[in-house]
């Protein structure tokens with residue numbers, strides 16, 4: 293049992309390191325509290341952004357937490373793959389550069405898995421294979437298939453999204 | 456005591472209605488659970504966005520909650536004015552149109568009170584009287600006085616902000 | 619497997635029948651605040667078997683029915699393409715429908731035939747699909763992943779293994 | 780009254796002395812994730828007397844000192860313009876400085892003279908300035924205002940009156 297856990301732990305740790313590097317300039321990794329007896333302790337997640345000191349994930353800034361959380365979620369997939377992902381505004385706290393990298397990452401990931409992401413940002417929406425617009429008319433919701441030209445035109449309320 | 460409370464309640468309710476109309480297309484207001492005996496019940500806050508039904512503030516969407524929360528905060532000022540406001544990423548959940556209206560509202564409010572707002576959005580930053588850029592260099596934080604041209608240029612990492 | 623189509627009627631802000639076609643890869647959904655984006659996620663979780671109204675941002679299940687709907691009934695259908703047969707059935711596409719009535723009663727349908735919540739949950743689990751998996755991140759919930767304690771994180775890894 | 784200047788040294792991510800000049804009206808602060816924006820808000824709350832490390836996103840006060848600082852001391856100074864004399868003192872500008880040392884000890888200064896936390900808090904309260912007023916909205920905290928119960932909201936109104 294311990295062997296199975298350690299093997300999965302190392303696989304997820306490797307995947308975390310690799311996904312994180314795609315999303316940010318820095319490093320992220322997992323550490324066992326008690327490497328000799330994993331089940332008697334916890335699993336730490338650390339992130340090092342840019343030239344800054346490594347920090348425990350819980351003490352990172354808002355946007356840094358968002359990036360490391362996405363990286364951890366995707367790393368878990370290497371041990372337990374889901375066929376699709378539902379992400380609701382996971383880029384809310386990210387600055388422009390990180391959000392754009394997230395969009396590119398999801399575009400790449402979308403070649404192997406299905407992703408349904410809600411986002412208000414054009415820089416992220418423009419990386420999708422398919423864009424769905426939701427709008428309200430007389431108090432009820434409807435949808436429209438969108439392409440990026442209509443969004444960038446700002447053509448009316450229904451295409452309004454974070455510019 | 457009851458008189459004092461009712462008077463303040465009505466003043467804050469009026470202000471909530473007026474601020475909300477500046478931030479969104481719709482109405483927001485307060486209601487006493489027991490109008491004859493305010494202290495034995497609570498205070499409801501309701502919001503009606505567009506053509507939709509009025510809803511209690513707690514059951515609104517993420518961005519709708521953000522807008523009604525800002526309106527309520529500003530309404531409280533009519534009863535207890537603060538000399539300055541510190542707002543950390545209050546536009547995170549707002550769509551482009553609401554964020555821009557927030558920026559215009561704060562620009563107007565800034566003529567009477569001091570506002571210090573953290574935002575990642577150009578549309579909001581461009582409405583400020585003064586823009587401060589924060590950047591990291593060799594692991595430490597520094598600041599630079601910015602003007603909008605530098606931000607829109609994207610001139611290097613340090614001006615990077617939500618586009 | 620992937621979701622090819624979603625049909626929502628009388629559920630939350632979707633008064634009239636709305637069909638959403640999804641691509642195999644990276645789909646993005648956008649629109650103004652309050653337009654109904656998160657309600658789409660709620661609809662998917664609902665049809666996959668979510669029974670906790672709190673997880674669908676309501677205090678009771680009957681609140682999920684659209685307030686304006688002439689017929690007080692909520693209905694969500696999902697079409698899953700079974701290309702790799704991760705779902706252990708013959709069919710190339712699997713259709714699941716869930717109906718919710720004003721009195722709180724519910725009906726589940728699998729490929730047109732009446733079914734049960736348990737049967738559908740078991741079927742979906744073989745393709746690693748569940749209404750509350752780690753592959754679903756509701757609005758505002760992302761950063762909790764960075765904020766879990768080391769003990770909780772170990773538990774997450776143990777569950778996965 | 781308004782804040783005209785903030786000086787931060789050895790506090791959180793501000794290793795070297797950094798001076799921030801603020802305008803009377805609408806100031807906006809931006810920069811990449813993790814650059815130090817929220818730390819500026821923490822610095823303002825700190826110099827106004829915040830004593831709860833949790834409210835400053837740390838588990839203990841000594842963690843507020845910059846990790847790289849050669850002298851293990853954190854220092855924040857705020858300059859408040861007293862144009863309408865809401866602060867009941869003669870001076871046109873009021874300077875408050877707070878120093879934090881590695882052993883957890885602290886020093887407060889008011890216009891250059893040694894002072895106490897209580898004296899400064901009382902002075903600020905007459906201008907309706909406090910480190911945890913409703914005029915301060917930390918990152919992620921905004922929507923709680925919409926989510927308070929009706930009873931809590933009544934309590935907020937009662938406190939204001």
Ligand SMILES: Nc1ncnc2c1ncn2[C@@H]1O[C@H](COP(=O)(O)OP(=O)(O)OP(=O)(O)O)[C@@H](O)[C@H]1O
Pocket residue numbers: 507508510514515516517518519548629630631632649650651652653654655656657658681682683684685686757
């Ligand atoms: N049972 C219902 N009947 C009618 N309308 C409903 C019902 N339940 C929810 N709604 C509507 O759905 C809206 C919220 O939709 P949703 O949470 O999907 O918004 P959203 O597009 O995700 O917005 P945001 O960008 O702010 O997160 C509510 O404002 C409400 O008007």
Ligand SMILES: Nc1ncnc2c1ncn2[C@@H]1O[C@H](COP(=O)(O)OP(=O)(O)OP(=O)(O)O)[C@@H](O)[C@H]1O
Pocket residue numbers: 344345347351352353354355356385790791792793810811812813814815816817818819842843844845846847918
């Ligand atoms: N005592 C300290 N010594 C050195 N650096 C510190 C210290 N405390 C915090 N930091 C740094 O400050 C960073 C967080 O800064 P802050 O929360 O202000 O970021 P932010 O600009 O608000 O980011 P976001 O846009 O993601 O919210 C941490 O990533 C950490 O590197």
Ligand SMILES: [Mg+2]
Pocket residue numbers: 380516517518655656657757
């Ligand atoms: Mg939403």
Ligand SMILES: [Mg+2]
Pocket residue numbers: 353354355543816817818918
């Ligand atoms: Mg921050």
